[in-house]
Amino acid sequence: MRSLSRGLSLAASGRLVCVSRRSSVTASTALAATYASANAVPCSSLSSSMAASAHRASAAFFHTSRVHRAPSDVSDDLAKDLHDIICHDRLVVFLTGTPSQPRCRFTAQLVDLLDQLGVKYSFFNIMDDEEVCEGLKAYSDWPTYPQVYVDGELLGGFDICKTMMLDGTLTTMLKDKQLI
Amino acid sequence: MFRVAPRLLAAYTAADIQAKLESSAALKPVQSIRVVDVSAGCGSFFNIDIVSPVFQGKSLIQQHRLVNSVLKEEISAIHGFTLNTKSK
Numbered sequence: 001m002r003s004l005s006r007g008l009s010l011a012a013s014g015r016l017v018c019v020s021r022r023s024s025v026t027a028s029t030a031l032a033a034t035y036a037s038a039n040a041v042p043c044s045s046l047s048s049s050m051a052a053s054a055h056r057a058s059a060a061f062f063h064t065s066r067v068h069r070a071p072s073d074v075s076d077d078l079a080k081d082l083h084d085i086i087c088h089d090r091l092v093v094f095l096t097g098t099p100s101q102p103r104c105r106f107t108a109q110l111v112d113l114l115d116q117l118g119v120k121y122s123f124f125n126i127m128d129d130e131e132v133c134e135g136l137k138a139y140s141d142w143p144t145y146p147q148v149y150v151d152g153e154l155l156g157g158f159d160i161c162k163t164m165m166l167d168g169t170l171t172t173m174l175k176d177k178q179l180i
Numbered sequence: 181m182f183r184v185a186p187r188l189l190a191a192y193t194a195a196d197i198q199a200k201l202e203s204s205a206a207l208k209p210v211q212s213i214r215v216v217d218v219s220a221g222c223g224s225f226f227n228i229d230i231v232s233p234v235f236q237g238k239s240l241i242q243q244h245r246l247v248n249s250v251l252k253e254e255i256s257a258i259h260g261f262t263l264n265t266k267s268k
Contacts, residue, residue, distance in 0.1 A: 104260070106260070141245060141248075142245070142248070143248055143252070143255045143256065144255065144260065144261075154241065155241070156240060156241045156244060157244070159244065159262055159263050159264065160240045160241060160244060163240060163264070164240065
């Protein structure tokens with residue numbers, strides 16, 4: 001179980017390159033503007049540099065991801081960060097709080113469920129980063145937390161994990177993927 | 181002048197959510213829907229159970245996304261909800 005966060009921790013991990021990002025105020029403003037707008041705001045208009053935006057756009061074109069993504073909903077920078085966090089480990093959970101200090105009952109129950117299964121996982125405390133919290137809802141088309149990702153793919157929230165646990169498909173899937 | 185707290189005016193009732201789900205074209209034909217307000221009537225937390233053949237053949241996450249899209253406005257206003265979907 002390892003804690004994930006952007007910035008220093010990601011850079012220190014050695015496997016991920018910490019992407020330099022715009023100031024949080026600017027990014028938040030851009031994100032808020034996107035959601036406030038009646039029409040979808042093109043991603044390129046959110047970028048401060050047209051050249052950098054074109055590069056990221058071309059990079060995104062060749063990038064394949066199993067996670068549902070609507071480019072108009074999140075900026076390229078944020079999408080890159082979200083993808084990096086989601087793929088940081090084979091099993092990644094986004095929690096409200098931390099496993100030792102959960103901030104809602106679903107997070108607490110999910111942590112208990114994962115501990116019961118004995119799986120290794122990484123977690124991200126979405127209360128540490130409002131931008132990730134709101135951006136991931138749009139990025140994955142899932143409006144609530146906690147969220148569980150397996151091998152970069154959204155598994156669902158606590159309700160889905162609980163249902164799969166009760167009918168046995170969760171343990172079957174994890175064994176097939178050799179996670180337990 | 182008596183002022184009602186703005187938040188209360190925005191609260192949803194179980195009946196509101198039930199009506200929304202029952203009238204949604206995406207979920208027709210609906211066999212049964214049960215919406216229970218478990219926040220002691222505050223309109224902030226609901227348990228939702230839906231039985232509809234439209235869920236047949238869909239994965240759990242697809243089923244939940246279908247319902248999430250119908251209740252998009254409500255989900256952003258309430259504190260939380262639990263959802264159970266069945267195809268029969």
